[in-house]
Amino acid sequence: MVDTETFRQMALAFPGVNEESHFHKTSFRVNKKIFATLDEAVRLAVVMLTPVDQDVFSSFDRSAIYPIPNKWGLKGSTYIALDEVGEEILNDALATAYNKVISKSKSK
Numbered sequence: 852m853v854d855t856e857t858f859r860q861m862a863l864a865f866p867g868v869n870e871e872s873h874f875h876k877t878s879f880r881v882n883k884k885i886f887a888t889l890d891e892a893v894r895l896a897v898v899m900l901t902p903v904d905q906d907v908f909s910s911f912d913r914s915a916i917y918p919i920p921n922k923w924g925l926k927g928s929t930y931i932a933l934d935e936v937g938e939e940i941l942n943d944a945l946a947t948a949y950n951k952v953i954s955k956s957k958s959k
Contacts, residue, residue, distance in 0.1 A: 852933065852934050852935070852936075852937075853933045853936055853937070853938055853941055854933070855889060855891045855894060855933065857938065858889055858896055858933060858941070859877070859889065861938070861941065861942055861945055862879040862887050862889075862945055863879065865881065865945070865946070865949045866881075867881050867882070868880065868881050868949070869881075873885065873888055875890070875892075876888045876889060876890045877889045877891070881949060881952050881953060882952065882953070884952045884955070885899060885952075886898065886899050886945075886948040886949045886951065886952045887899070887945055887948055887949075894932070894933040894934055895930055895931070895932060895933065896930070896931040896933060896941075897919065897928055897929065897930060897931070898928075898929050898931060898944050898945060898947070898948040899927060899928055899929075899948050899951065899952070900927040900928075900929050900944070900947055900948055900951065901927045901951060902925070902926065902927045904927065904947050904951075905918055905924075905927045905928075905929045908929065908940070908943075908944050908947075909929070911940055912935065912936075912940075914932065914935050915931065915932050915935035915936040915940070916929060916930070916931050916932075916936060916940070916944065917929065917930050918930070929944070931944060
């Protein structure tokens with residue numbers, strides 16, 4: 852179980868990350884691109900993974916990490932239930948999402 856403040860601290864620990872409002876959620880961005888969002892009201896985060904990474908993380912525990920059930924989920928957007936996930940796996944998922952955005956930025 853991870854509380855929302857711990858999630859926030861973990862997301863902001865990566866270099867160059869900014870916290871911004873995104874509709875009724877909080878987004879975490881690097882190079883102006885979102886790599887994670889947080890919905891504090893329902894204690895649910897979203898990380899932007901590749902479909903392959905999504906499959907790997909979801910295989911650990913589908914009650915904690917699972918694809919968003921829509922077209923965004925097919926592209927790798929992944930729910931993380933903060934009440935179900937441990938800090939280590941959450942940090943790995945955040946790092947994977949962060950690095951995905953960083954690598955896209957470097958390739959442009």
